[in-house]
Amino acid sequence: MIETYDIARLTVNADVGYYSWKCPSPLKNRDFVTMRSWLPLGNDYMIINYSVKHPQHPPKKDYVRAVSLLTG
Template sequence: MFDVLHDPDYRKEWDEHMMASIEIGFLNPNNDVGYYALSCPAPVKNRDFVLQRSWLDMDEEKLILNHSVNHKDYPAKKGYIRAISYLTGFVTDPRGKLPPWLVNKVTQKFAPKVVKQLKRAAEGYECWKRRQENPLLKPWIYPEQMQGTKISIMDCVDSDATHIELETDEENQ
């Protein structure tokens, strides 16, 4: 599961809701920043995130934590509601104006589906990875393999400290 959640190429294979995934760069060998956009069922507008992901592999226990950050090169985009992940996506504010009953209903239907999807993805990962051009490429485990751009934490600081929502779910209905 650790590899499934890290491997950006494999995510394209199993994540049916992913519209875009961009590796912005890494802060250090255990922290990266990325952009992720996902499709949402109508009438809910699509969401996007800029996330700092932190991980630690302690052999028996593996930790992955996400939280939203701002990045100077990835402002809110028209057509998306910029969602906020407070911690690992389990406590997420989808933003916009969604009635609590709708959020609860979607979560009840969506969460079990995501768990099943992740289980299938984990079961197929090793076979898929062996067929890849570089099956040993796992920079989340082997930091010397990191090829992305090193970024500064200062690029992820919102100097304005105000957030403007470009759109809400009620627009365009």
């Protein structure tokens, strides 16, 4: 992990975040902007996220913008 931070809190159970990863050579490093939501289920959580576009966080020159279609 290179960098991670919250961009916006949407609800008590949803946010938008930025994540970047260092990849092994010859791959370029990757970054993501995702919307994540979660649901508490007793002692567990159900968490789902997927990529979104955010006007204040466009793709960066030194990264490949990765896409998460659906992660849970």
